[in-house]
Amino acid sequence: MHPMVKPALRRGWRDLNTVQFGMAPAHALTLGPVDTATGSFLDLLDGTRGLALLREEGRRMDLPDGHVDRLVERLAHAGLLDDARGGGPDADALREREDVLDRLRPDLASLSLTTAEPGEAIGRLAARRRLRVQVRGAGRVGVVLASLLAGAGVGEVDVRDGGRVEPQDVAPGGLPAEAVGERRDEAARRAVRRAAPGRPPRRGAGPSAGSDTPGFSLVVLAPRDDVSVHAPDPSAAEPLIASGTPHLYAGVVEATGVVGPLVLPGETGCAGCLHQERTDRDATWPRLVAQWQSGRRRPARACDLALAGTVAGLAAAHALAFLDGGAPPGAGARWEVALPTLQWHARPLWPHPACSCGAAEKGKREHTAEDGGSRETMTGQRHSKALRRTTVAARQAGTWRAYV
Numbered sequence: 001m002h003p004m005v006k007p008a009l010r011r012g013w014r015d016l017n018t019v020q021f022g023m024a025p026a027h028a029l030t031l032g033p034v035d036t037a038t039g040s041f042l043d044l045l046d047g048t049r050g051l052a053l054l055r056e057e058g059r060r061m062d063l064p065d066g067h068v069d070r071l072v073e074r075l076a077h078a079g080l081l082d083d084a085r086g087g088g089p090d091a092d093a094l095r096e097r098e099d100v101l102d103r104l105r106p107d108l109a110s111l112s113l114t115t116a117e118p119g120e121a122i123g124r125l126a127a128r129r130r131l132r133v134q135v136r137g138a139g140r141v142g143v144v145l146a147s148l149l150a151g152a153g154v155g156e157v158d159v160r161d162g163g164r165v166e167p168q169d170v171a172p173g174g175l176p177a178e179a180v181g182e183r184r185d186e187a188a189r190r191a192v193r194r195a196a197p198g199r200p201p202r203r204g205a206g207p208s209a210g211s212d213t214p215g216f217s218l219v220v221l222a223p224r225d226d227v228s229v230h231a232p233d234p235s236a237a238e239p240l241i242a243s244g245t246p247h248l249y250a251g252v253v254e255a256t257g258v259v260g261p262l263v264l265p266g267e268t269g270c271a272g273c274l275h276q277e278r279t280d281r282d283a284t285w286p287r288l289v290a291q292w293q294s295g296r297r298r299p300a301r302a303c304d305l306a307l308a309g310t311v312a313g314l315a316a317a318h319a320l321a322f323l324d325g326g327a328p329p330g331a332g333a334r335w336e337v338a339l340p341t342l343q344w345h346a347r348p349l350w351p352h353p354a355c356s357c358g359a360a361e362k363g364k365r366e367h368t369a370e371d372g373g374s375r376e377t378m379t380g381q382r383h384s385k386a387l388r389r390t391t392v393a394a395r396q397a398g399t400w401r402a403y404v
């Protein structure tokens with residue numbers, strides 16, 4: 001281990017013997033009391049020295065025996081320590097690609113604040129390079145979103161759509177004006193490749209990119225059609241539910257941006273649950289949806305660039321939070337923001353007992369049998385793990401005092 005105090009957090013002395021790491025409250029911590037010698041020693045924890053050398057430096061600075069190890073342990077326990085050599089073989093491979101890593105440094109720094117263990121941040125970043133994500137819909141939202149994911153280091157981002165690029169699909173960070181008239185999927189994939197910091201590592205034999213759903217860590221549904229954004233078609237998501245593929249909805253409808261729900265099949269509310277819930281609230285909902293779906297195509301939909309970009313950004317952040325293995329903040333909720341007030345609010349989406357996805361039944365079973373007797377899918381295990389992690393994170397959140 002080559003300990004490094006997380007460089008993403010600015011350091012400041014609150015008084016003679018209390019150090020504050022970080023400025024923004026979400027990730028800031030204080031450490032104290034810290035004597036002057038220990039304070040100067042912190043500067044040596046920059047990832048260039050191994051533990052043996054650090055102990056030697058400690059002796060030279062007259063620090064008591066075992067002090068260096070205790071300090072490193074305390075810092076690690078507080079989540080303030082990274083390991084300049086950690087993260088495993090994939091992380092080592094990424095470190096060798098300096099051109100790629102230089103592009104991703106701000107993303108790595110960000111991950112260092114949302115992960116606790118030394119070396120975990122670069123491990124997660126390296127893991128992104130092996131992920132496969134599909135984005136369905138190559139409009140103003142879809143291509144920007146796909147480019148963001150590729151730019152953030154997701155190894156394979158496939159974009160699906162039909163037809164040819166229209167002038168109104170063009171967006172900064174998305175489809176360029178030169179692509180007008182080209183096939184939408186091809187132009188979108190080119191935009192995604194341009195956004196990626198480098199080629200992903202070679203993968204072994206696996207599910208081919210041509211297959212419909214298997215093998216994707218996440219499918220993002222970002223339709224250009226505003227009816228599909230407002231009333232996502234449950235039947236379109238059936239193969240995703242059947243194959244257990246997590247999927248996320250995002251789009252713009254009539255100057256309203258929508259992100260979510262993130263669906264963990266059989267675990268959290270899906271498009272079918274949403275449809276059922278809306279029908280419960282308003283018996284005329286299915287009749288309206290049928291009219292909207294069969295209505296004439298509008299010449300232009302209300303989807304301004306800034307709102308489309310905002311939705312793409314928030315959806316990409318939700319996607320990455322899930323893909324990185326953290327608590328999926330978009331599960332069970334549909335985030336909405338409308339112009340001109342721009343106030344985000346989350347509408348909860350509960351699993352509906354009448355929906356065939358089974359999330360409501362699973363919730364009930366888990367409620368009655370806490371021993372985990374029900375069969376857990378991979379997604380389920382991952383989800384539960386993520387939730388446990390949130391609990392731990394919640395306990396550590398805020399200002400933390402450590403005595404060294």
Ligand SMILES: [Zn+2]
Nearest residue numbers: 270273355357
């Ligand atoms: Zn459902």
